[in-house]
Amino acid sequence: MASAVFRATEYSPISSTVALALWLGGIYFNAFLIIASLLLxxxxxxxxxxxxxxxxxxxxxxxxxxxxxxxxxxxxxxxxxxIPLNHKSKWGRNLSRFICKYALGYFPVTVHVEDTSDFDPNQAYVFGYEPHSVMAIGFCAFSQDAGLFPLPKIKVLAGSSLFYIPFLRHIWTWLGMVPASRRNFYKYLGAGYSCVIVPGGVREILYMDSDSEVAFLKARKGFIKIAMETGRPLVPVFCFGQSKVFKWRKLNGKLFNQIARAVMFAPIIFWGRFGSPIPFRQPMDIVVGRPIVVKKNPQPSVEEINEVQEQFISAMEDLFERNKAKAGYPDLKLRVL
Structure with missing residues (x-):
């Protein structure tokens, strides 16, 4: 077994703050404009x-x-x-490298690969990343410009709505992210790109609590089916510490949950350092498990999908239990829903 550790180490108070503002600021800026317009x-x-x-x-x-x-x-x-999105923009790639260098080094982010010999640079993989937390910001470590994972072609599938946010859509595109649609999933796997997806999505926010981690996986079969249809190995990934980069409060109760499910959005209040949108400097340890070999099956049955899904969930639970103490969370529990 050839394990490997990749660390983001660059940190500068000014450069890291600028990198975080470029990376995440579009979300807050647009939210501020909406609130300000309603108030003023x-x-x-x-x-x-x-x-x-x-x-x-x-x-x-x-x-x-x-x-x-x-x-x-x-x-x-x-x-x-x-303004058209230009994936190959030289200026955009330079900005992406700057963000990856200083934003990931701010926390810092460390990627632990349990066995690098299991990964073929000429193979495409489906990475299932958990948890979502308030924001799944750790998965930026899989950006090609981050240089924290030993595969040459990777795309991160992020929420499609984020690509309708002005300016943010350009930043995230330059970081190697694409809208999480079935079309993009098939397209990039077919082109030889490994795809990183957060299966639980924003739905997990409904079930978050401060005493445990949650992975909303039992109802998520789409990414399993696509992996089977394309014959791409499934890889469990878990990020320790991501749930600590923001403090948060959310409404509870049956009515709130029903409304959140209906609108596919769970409004929460969250904040970082000094009550600002800047995340706390909380180390994040991303653990990449061993690939689960998936036999290509163009038309998998429900039973076959369920069988592979059970393998993935079991692998995710094992990955979590094997590494939680090493990451500094020996008593942490994982709830798979």
Missing amino acids: LPFRYAAGFVAASLLLFSSRCIRSNSYLYFCRVLALQLLFLV
């Missing part, structure tokens, strides 16, 4: 701003100095939405 603008204009339509083109709004700022910001937002 008359409802008819705020609704238009949030809808990204009426506010920009309202002549009455343009003539009003009170709303001119919001109009200009919205115009800039819309501009970033229509």
